[in-house]
Amino acid sequence: MTSLSEARPHAGLPEYVWRPLVSLLSVCLTLLSVAWALSIPRALGMAFYPQQFISAILALALPLAFLMLPARRSAKRPVVPWYDCVAALLAFVALTYITWNYSALVNLIFAGPPQAYIPGVITILLLLEAVRRATGWALVIIIGVFLFYGLFGNLFPGRLAGRPLDWERLASYMALDSNGILGLPLAIAASVVVTFILFGNLLAATGGSKFFTDSALLGMGRYRGGSMKIAVVASALFGSVSGSAVANVAATGIVTIPMIKRDGYPAHKAAAIEAVASTGGQMMPPVMGAAAFLMAEFLQMSYGQIVIAAIVPSVLYYAALFIQADLDAAKLGISSVAQADIPNRKVVRSGLHFILGFAVLIYGLFTLNWQPERAALAACVVVIVTAITFGYQAKRPSLRDIWETVPLTGQNVVEIILISAAAGIVIGILNVTGLSFNLTYALVQLGGGNKLVLLLLSAVICIVLGMGLPTLGVYVLLAALVAPALIEVGINPIAAHLFILYLGMMSMITPPIAIAAFAAAGIAKASAMRTGFASMKFGWSAFVIPFLFVYSPTLIMIGEPIDIAVAISTAALGVWLISAGLAGYFMTKLPTIWRAAFIIFGLLALIPSGAFPGAENTDIVGAIGGVTLMILDFRRSRVPSI
Template identity: 35%
Template structure:
């Protein structure tokens, strides 16, 4: 079974490389092939570790679900042209199509349960039940009801369900970037990024924490998973921070918040960013440019927080910190950065993300060939390892996109999106801020039990239209939802990235989450700012963008200091509240708010400086 999984994984990687060169087949066939091979790998591997042996009953169950994926998806691949040419809701659904549809839905839910847990499965079941219970529900949830065959037709035989935009983005863009990230990992990129970050920041105050921030950001923006990055880079960054003097929970919080930030950091963001490009009909470079300033502000907030924490605890850099030569590190590992440059250049030229991923992979293989020209077996080993690991890394994304497509299809069929927007609009009244706050709360709550991409898919279908109706730009509305889904990774009570970091550090999960939220507190305000100030998304003149960025940097920095509670000396709670007010004034757009905010911050800073100087002069 494991050998079969390896063969299917290699087949999926080879398929995507060939498709990137020659172009994809018809939409239904392309997306079904991607889904079929990706989920089949999961059922071949089962749910136990490589060191355990599956019992015969487990193997039988896995084989049954393997067939439950291969047969229905294989039918879509074989009869893709027939499915594409049928008239939706007019051409009758045959009994065999209805059976295959139910089989693939059940298999998809089982794959989701294994990879993402019960919350996503329960939510999917609620939506499926909703298609039948609608006539018995009160307004605004009432609908006329839909026959079972029509529900299956929407999910299985249209591109508005299982084969919709989410799985399309996964098949067209995301896989190649994950394969690129897998190549980096299999070639030792994690060690290179850690050494590179340590050479830059290791000999400054808070060095190990800043090294963790840089290395985690670089790795997570390539892996697309905050949790995966926490357990890889965290295994050496957290011990380094502990040795430096940070407590367990703070060290774990730094790792969690830095790994989460990688999901919003160009050039390679989380899977939801690629799905967003498809939803909006924009090029990925537009999404990448829009996320650049918010990502920069995110890491400014974290850097300030770790620096203040180090100064408060008087943690000086270790003597051997940053001892390696940056020049030597770059000489040894420059081949890992050049393909990234090729990928960025391709995206900025306006070419498709699939081509950017392909060119990045080819450039990386070329660099490997030059680097290890006398070790051809090593090159083959690195590539094969990456080609087998990438589909395994993709399995949760494929499952999330598939079940997200099912939910989005039901939302579209029943018209729930319009009514749900009406509910929140009714609760919020005429207050756009309240509408945004409710949207953020829903995003964070959903994100506690679901991956970022799934949360984004659902809320983009339900709430983004309502935000656009309120007058917000579509890009800002979708980016707002994206940020909310990302931040749920560090938000208690169920902060997945924080919990993973706490496990690595051997610390308390709740305290780790609190530290992560304190460091990222400014980032929770960012989405509320850029929906009103599109200049922070790169929308506007150079002067407007520069002004918005400068005031936001000042505000985010001061907010991080207020959250930490120390600047030259411990801050009184009243002083912290005054700094928060000044920071918010700087962050939100408007000349008057900027002047008031800057004046408030300057007055507090002067007072603190005088208090700090007084003991020395007395």
């Protein structure tokens, strides 16, 4: 006879019940987002607050989190325990109540009646638990600190003293106000992000992702260190769509890391190259992950302006990684990929129709000035039509393959929705307590009004706050906490936001909590910490370039065309020189003194001429010195060894 303690773990929804329920909720989430992006409710004459749509999305996503995510990450889920069923039901009921009654409840936010604060308390507590399951404790602790400040802000000293709120009003405000959980981050996730994840899933289902990997193999496989270059190119292409460094590592690293290791490259460096390449996908136009859409909203700019500003830094980032991969391969004698592993050119050419989806996306964004979600849906339609018509590698997706991307998208977006909702709590506390202004003032005071000191301080905050958090969560936190202080001291707003995006993103590959590097290390079976430090070396440009475009916005395409052209040219030379110095190889293996010289002249060339008075002289010295070193090393390589 089974004891009660043995039976208890099996009490709940069995797999054959909860999996269809998850699919149903996921389908509803995706279709609701698509309907909103297409303005179908408006076309049907339905009028309601945007927050009602956002709340409805959260009413689907929060129960999904409790159905899909076990309380302990390592636990298996044959049965959804009864307490998770209760949590999922409570979340659905509370948020459905908010959705249905929002027009009446929104006027009661600061009155704090039970019908406002009870669903608010339920939503906040369940959201925090769902975030813990999805991302770990880091973000939950940060949000907990902010909630504590919201309740007891008057107890803090000096400039950090805030206006306290009683818990009833705080719960009502967080759950109902457009500056709280139902604010901008969740609005972007519920509309724009869902459509772009659908686009990425359609590419995967129709063979588009394989086409881009095969294209990288075909284009780079015949050159030295081809496997490493394939990782860089494939991860850049996939990452610009996926917007998630860890997802990118998992999707492309499972192919590229074993290939790099087979070529004789050390396991930790193979993992590091993949981690850095995957991380950079989040700043690679045209998609740039979810953070770019939020940036456009925060700055009240078009998405196209953000993309144009990000082009040069992202190209320099990947150029640095690509050059290091090439020179490391030359130093270690790593040759091209085996001919048998390179796909047939004619076969790859049959997938060129996938490029049309990106063309439509870019045309919609930049020429027609469509909303990002509308452009993404147009690209989705093009991918479906061309894939069914032409196929890839003699395979055409079935209607079932295409339909399965709908529930998959709903499931994939749950974590982003949870993070966005949680970020709304932080923004809400900053607004309602006055902490936003106080923090900006405190940071500026701490930096002493010195731009460089403030940037260095902000860089440390960006990396520390980013540890263990997905990039979207990092960016929202930093946009609220750090960016205002940078703008306050005169830094161009778009440069300030790109600065925090870059530095926050680098937490993905910076020990001690480098989740992209650690994910790659797991695939490579390498030391996690060695992989993290190797990743920092390969990704050095992302630690340096943000400082440069803050001082000279020519690197983000702001300025006179001739100044922009000169800045790009000298920066490209600087990246090449520094990469050679770090790799210890140019045309020959470089002695230590030569490596130092390459790095020094590279840094001088990398500094834009407009960074400070007389900076054009550093460009001249760096360019002349660097080119001289290149010529000398080329001549060394022509001298036969004895």
